[in-house]
Amino acid sequence: MSWQAAVVGGMGALQYRQQGAIGKYNEALMDRKAAVLETQAEAIEKKAEFDIAQFDKKFEQIEGNTKVQLAKSGVVQGTGTGYRIELKNRMEAELQRKLIQYNAKVAADRKLEEARFAEISGQIVRQQTKLAQINTIASTGTTLLTMGGGFGTKPQSNVYSQANFNFAWSR
Numbered sequence: 798m799s800w801q802a803a804v805v806g807g808m809g810a811l812q813y814r815q816q817g818a819i820g821k822y823n824e825a826l827m828d829r830k831a832a833v834l835e836t837q838a839e840a841i842e843k844k845a846e847f848d849i850a851q852f853d854k855k856f857e858q859i860e861g862n863t864k865v866q867l868a869k870s871g872v873v874q875g876t877g878t879g880y881r882i883e884l885k886n887r888m889e890a891e892l893q894r895k896l897i898q899y900n901a902k903v904a905a906d907r908k909l910e911e912a913r914f915a916e917i918s919g920q921i922v923r924q925q926t927k928l929a930q931i932n933t934i935a936s937t938g939t940t941l942l943t944m945g946g947g948f949g950t951k952p953q954s955n956v957y958s959q960a961n962f963n964f965a966w967s968r
Contacts, residue, residue, distance in 0.1 A: 802944050809937025813930050820926025827919025834912035838905040845901030849894050856890045 863882060864874065872879040 799944070802941055805937060805940050805944065809933055809940075812933050812937075816926050816929045816933060820923050820929075823926070824919040824923040827915045827922065831912040831915040831919070834908045834915060838908035838912070841901050841905040841908065845897055848897050848901075852890075852893060852897065856886075860886060 860883070863886065864879075867879045867882070868874065875883075
């Protein structure tokens with residue numbers, strides 16, 4: 798094998814290794830992004846619990862104020878207008894709780910979907926890297942074969958013509 802073939806083979810091997818390292822790095826990067834997005838989804842769900850607790854606290858305050866105002870005005874608790882107001886407020890509160898939960902679920906699901914997409918993107922990048930590595934092997938092998946350094950070919954002679962010698966040293 799000539800020194801040129803050795804250089805081509807070495808460069809091909811180096812390129813193959815670098816492509817593999819880049820592919821693994823990019824896949825790990827996408828996996829990290831997926832993990833961050835999953836953590837964000839969990840945080841959204843926990844925030845919803847907090848928001849509901851805050852809402853319940855404010856609702857109790859408003860409900861207490863409403864009862865006091867109704868009592869001051871002489872309305873009997875649990876009957877007539879007071880009862881209808883209390884019922885309406887409770888229904889509205891339940892609707893608000895469900896709305897908070899729904900919005901949090903939608904936001905968390907979006908984050909989880911982004912996480913899955915990041916994982917898939919990482920797998921695609923890794924597969925593209927493997928294809929690039931195969932292409933590098935094929936290209937290097939083709940170059941070596943055309944140089945005469947392949948299997949089943951006649952070894953290249955160490956005798957250069959004057960033109961080849963001059964050309965080789967001019968590079």
